Amino acid sequence: MNINTASVSRTLSTAGKKTAKVVPQVLLYAVMTGLAFIFLYPFLFMLVTSLMNNSDLNNSLVRWLPRELYFENFSMAARLMDYWATTKNTVFYTVAATVGQLISCSMAGYALARFEFFGRKIAMFFIILAMLVPTQTIIVPQYVIYTDLEWLNTFNPIVIPAFLGFGLRGPLFIYIFRQFFLGQPRELEEAARVDGCGFIRTFTHVVFPVAKSIYIVVLVLALVWHWADFFEPSMYLNKSHLKLVSMRLQGISDILTLPADVLQSEHNINDNNPISDATLMAGTFMVVLPILVAYAFLQKQFVQGIERSGLTGE
Amino acid sequence: MKKKMRLSMRTRDSLIGLFYLTPFIIGLCAFFLYPIVSSLLLSFGDLDEEKIGFAIVLKGFDNFVKAFRTDTNFLPRLWRSLKSVIINTPLVVIFSLILAIMLSKVKYGKGFYRVVFLLPFVLGTGAVMTMLLKQGVDTQIISISNSSIIPRQWLLYLGADIVEILDMFFSSIIRILWQSSVQLILFLSAILGISPALYESAKIDGANAYETFWKITLPMVSPILLLNTVYTIITSFTDINNEVLTYITDNTIRYAQHGYAAAMGWIYFIAILLIIGVVFLTIGSYARKNQGYGGKR
Structure with missing residues (x-):
């Protein structure tokens, strides 16, 4: 009986320790990925916008993916x-x-x-x-x-x-x-x-x-x-x-x-x-x-x- | 005999040292000492327009009086620029330290995060970032007013002013994050250089994470804390978009007020020196106190 409770409490506590370790890790990666997005954003924004044509630019529904890739922007800028x-x-x-x-x-x-x-x-x-x-x-x-x-x-x-x-x-x-x-x-x-x-x-x-x-x-x-x-x-x-x-x-x-x-x-x-x-x-x-x-x-x-x-x- | 030998070694040493330093000494005289002395003289006068070339007419403290008394544009700009340095520098340093501590705990994808966090350093100086900021990248990314984070209905309760303040807050936080790339990497390598034995013995002694930070991490990274603070101050003071600098440049190029521009440059430089002096007195003495504190040193 005594041994039993001890082993149960031990398994419980190791499980607790595991979650106590996993939860901060998951949180850490979530925060890091969010921050990575913030740091990547200027680059992504530049890349995506540079491929838009005029109608995509003025269309507020188009934010991330241009409906067609418009490479003329590059030749014009060049x-x-x-x-x-x-x-x-x-x-x-x-x-x-x-x-x-x-x-x-x-x-x-x-x-x-x-x-x-x-x-x-x-x-x-x-x-x-x-x-x-x-x-x-x-x-x-x-x-x-x-x-x-x-x-x-x-x-x-x-x-x-x-x-x-x-x-x-x-x-x-x-x-x-x-x-x-x-x-x-x-x-x-x-x-x-x-x-x-x-x-x-x-x-x-x-x-x-x-x-x-x-x-x-x-x-x-x-x-x-x-x-x-x-x-x-x-x-x-x-x-x-x-x-x-x-x-x-x-x-x-x-x-x-x-x-x-x-x-x-x-x-x-x-x-x-x-x-x-x-x-x-x-x-x-x-x-x-x-x-x-x-x-x-x-x-x-x-x-x-x-x-x-x-x-x-x- | 022995003594003579040693002496010649010493002169040999100093000659070699001077040999390596020669390019720098030429550069120092031609491109630094001469310009800086002339610009100091110029700040107490103006260029003589009747003569060709570089002739200075001294006018006493006129230019400085003008900067402090007459010109209503200069002091507010100087003040705004100092204020932004005083507010932004601690934020950049603290954010980069927090990010570095978090990044030092990451096990998978270290390389990816490092590349990403250094990206704004490559994009972030000069013309490119200026263009991106003009397009409003800083306000778009976490804009609560475009209701991608908080539903529109909630914003109605907050009121337009608060929404605007929050938007401004987020955009300045994001700009601060973008400025902390180099500092982040410097902190990270300092943290990774701390001997794990220190943390283990602290753990055995029953220190919690909070105590470990104040008693081990912070003292151990304090030399880099100083370096990063000074680096942040210098980059923001010499930033091409800095209000005072653009004003000085305008006065030089557009209005040909050379003497006045030089005087403003000197006032600005002395303000930088004062701030850096305060940093050395506070953080510098903290770093010196912690020298030889445990670890590898």
């Missing part, structure tokens, strides 16, 4: 943005600036983490300061410098500072590299030196292979931020053959507000070639597509890189 040329410019500028920052910022971060020299603290102070100063505060003198150097309407004002540790958030990248190298052991480099390896070879053959994960992290951050940035490029690039794709996207939304006769005469847009919010979303989708593809290839190493980078205080 024409209005001059997509291939502007994307080529953006790819060139993004890749050049990112490569520049990877080289110069990793060198600076390495120097600050590894070597004792006069002025190291001062350099750190300026890096923190440069992280915090908004570009807009110093844009006028910068503009004057670039005018004097005759760099206007070239990619130099964006690419050359990147090779010198500045450019878009360069100081932040130096800081990230420094934090990483501070957490790395010195033994490998010392062993290399004892074996007679010169300091440049040490950097390229010993330090770099170990630091690959942090290079990927900075690579992704720099690619995404340069791709999206248009404040500085729009200051320095005014010739139409130099425009970036994100600058042209604004152009579509400006064209949307023009009256019908102007649309017909200047952009050859009429009832046969209509333009709508869907065109704008198709354009938006085309602007992010290259960076999304790049990110898709790099995202796994990016997340692992953050975990291994030592940024998170391990």
